[in-house]
Amino acid sequence: MQVAVIGLGSMGMGAALNLVKAEGLSVAGVDLRDAARAEFAAAGGLPAASGAELPPGAEAVLVLVVNAVQAREALFGPLGAAPRLAPGAVLIVSSTMSPAEARALAAEAEARQFLYLDAPVSGGAAGARAGALTVMASGSAAAKAKAAPVLDAIAKKVWDLGEAPGLGATMKVVHQLLAGVHIAAAAEAMALGIKAGLDPETLYGVVTGAAGNSWMFENRMRHVLNGDETPRSAVDIFVKDLGLVTELARAEGFPALLAAQAQQLFTAASAMGHGGKDDGFVIRAYQALTGIRLPKD
Amino acid sequence: MQVAVIGLGSMGMGAALNLVKAEGLSVAGVDLRDAARAEFAAAGGLPAASGAELPPGAEAVLVLVVNAVQAREALFGPLGAAPRLAPGAVLIVSSTMSPAEARALAAEAEARQFLYLDAPVSGGAAGARAGALTVMASGSAAAKAKAAPVLDAIAKKVWDLGEAPGLGATMKVVHQLLAGVHIAAAAEAMALGIKAGLDPETLYGVVTGAAGNSWMFENRMRHVLNGDETPRSAVDIFVKDLGLVTELARAEGFPALLAAQAQQLFTAASAMGHGGKDDGFVIRAYQALTGIRLPKD
Known part of the structure; x- marks a missing residue:
């Protein structure tokens, strides 16, 4: 074949x-x-x-x-x-x-x-x-x-x-809603923890061993703690994919409140020049708002 | 002792x-x-x-x-x-x-x-x-x-x-940011998937085997799919805990955008009379906004 x-x-x-x-x-x-x-x-x-x-x-x-x-x-x-x-x-x-x-x-x-x-x-x-x-x-x-x-x-x-074409795409878009929101939430939590005086490595250890964990938190915050901006998937991918989420939501008459908020955060990080970096570096948007220092900066 | x-x-x-x-x-x-x-x-x-x-x-x-x-x-x-x-x-x-x-x-x-x-x-x-x-x-x-x-x-x-009292509480509050946002995101994704015509059990299977998974999605959406409203942790617990998140964020001068949005969703579900139910039933807020039918309703 x-x-x-x-x-x-x-x-x-x-x-x-x-x-x-x-x-x-x-x-x-x-x-x-x-x-x-x-x-x-x-x-x-x-x-x-x-x-x-x-x-x-x-x-x-x-x-x-x-x-x-x-x-x-x-x-x-x-x-x-x-x-x-x-x-x-x-x-x-x-x-x-x-x-x-x-x-x-x-x-x-x-x-x-x-x-x-x-x-x-x-x-x-x-x-x-x-x-x-x-x-x-x-x-x-x-x-x-x-x-x-x-x-x-x-x-x-x-x-x-x-049978219907479009169901595969729908499933992927809904999956990307979760992936994108989880990355943005991971960044929000890590940034708040740093701002409030927690040790970032300890925060990572506590979360990854507890019910607050997500696949994305565990994977992407490891990159952030290591200062490794090499994109496995980039910030701009989630500007695009969360755009597909809000497009699907609009077509379905569905208010995707968290996805829309996450999309704005990725858009901000991209606008700041981080679009080509590992998507965990959406945390740069929180850094810009709060002045936190990341571990390897 | x-x-x-x-x-x-x-x-x-x-x-x-x-x-x-x-x-x-x-x-x-x-x-x-x-x-x-x-x-x-x-x-x-x-x-x-x-x-x-x-x-x-x-x-x-x-x-x-x-x-x-x-x-x-x-x-x-x-x-x-x-x-x-x-x-x-x-x-x-x-x-x-x-x-x-x-x-x-x-x-x-x-x-x-x-x-x-x-x-x-x-x-x-x-x-x-x-x-x-x-x-x-x-x-x-x-x-x-x-x-x-x-x-x-x-x-x-x-x-x-x-050594400092308050660090334990800070860690727990940051953990609850993730837990609460993940539950609300799980509800948003499940509700959007249902609205867009996906089979809810298949959506659950795809997500729990892929990078969009979180501990909370896997645990709480099982309750939602089973129609099991028995509270292991209730909607009102996250009204309270996400309130602690936004209180910490305000004290630290930190914009907790996703946590604030999630808090409003739990507040809505509580106001609708679901405060004592399993926290996964924050999905009732999306149901009210979009008219979706949950599997066991």
């Missing part, structure tokens, strides 16, 4: 390398960047600089670019992959986007007789490298069946959310 | 029963409620209806009443325990209160030549019953030494936060 991966970033590269290792798949990878293509080729994959350069006949294409605009361009743009795909191929679109965008892309795919799987992922770059992503999938039974060999190679768990 | 426990509620009873089981301690327990005293007596403890009824000579008293007002009354009020305690006894005060209240109580204790340990706890009723509380302790070395046999019997972990 011929498979293509579009977008060899931290998520896409991890997924692509696991597909290369899987039996029975011939895997091409698309990325604009020379370095990404070279890494992929060295691992045994077939590199391409655009969808138009793909060998013909792929039956499945996994899209792991940043957003819906890039996904549409990569599939249906002038240099997109669509003309190179086998008739009836499945488009597995894992970029985070709004449910409305997912439904629009699915309609465009169906108009061209392709199968479409709305399939956002969770697990980060580490999960992608380990072949242990969580996939939140919605689409037709035919799309799910055709996508199965690809998902088997990259995921530890595939959730079947139903 | 003679020990007294004041307040045989869900937390105090669990701690008191573990003290009864510990070697070398003679344990009295104070509660206004006949049923609580009867349960404690049946387990081998010595019941008392007020501090004034305690046998003389206790060297340590553990206070697990609801707030600072009750703690002061239980220790220094007309029927308080203070006159029955041994000279130089240690007052271990585990009620959740503001750092300012903890410092004031400590000063009152020191004026009477008692030792004072500011010692809030985390772990809930289940942790108290198991002798597995987390204690966040600040106070003098003498207070910590004298309190050690009591804390050994009730805690799995005792954090030493320093």
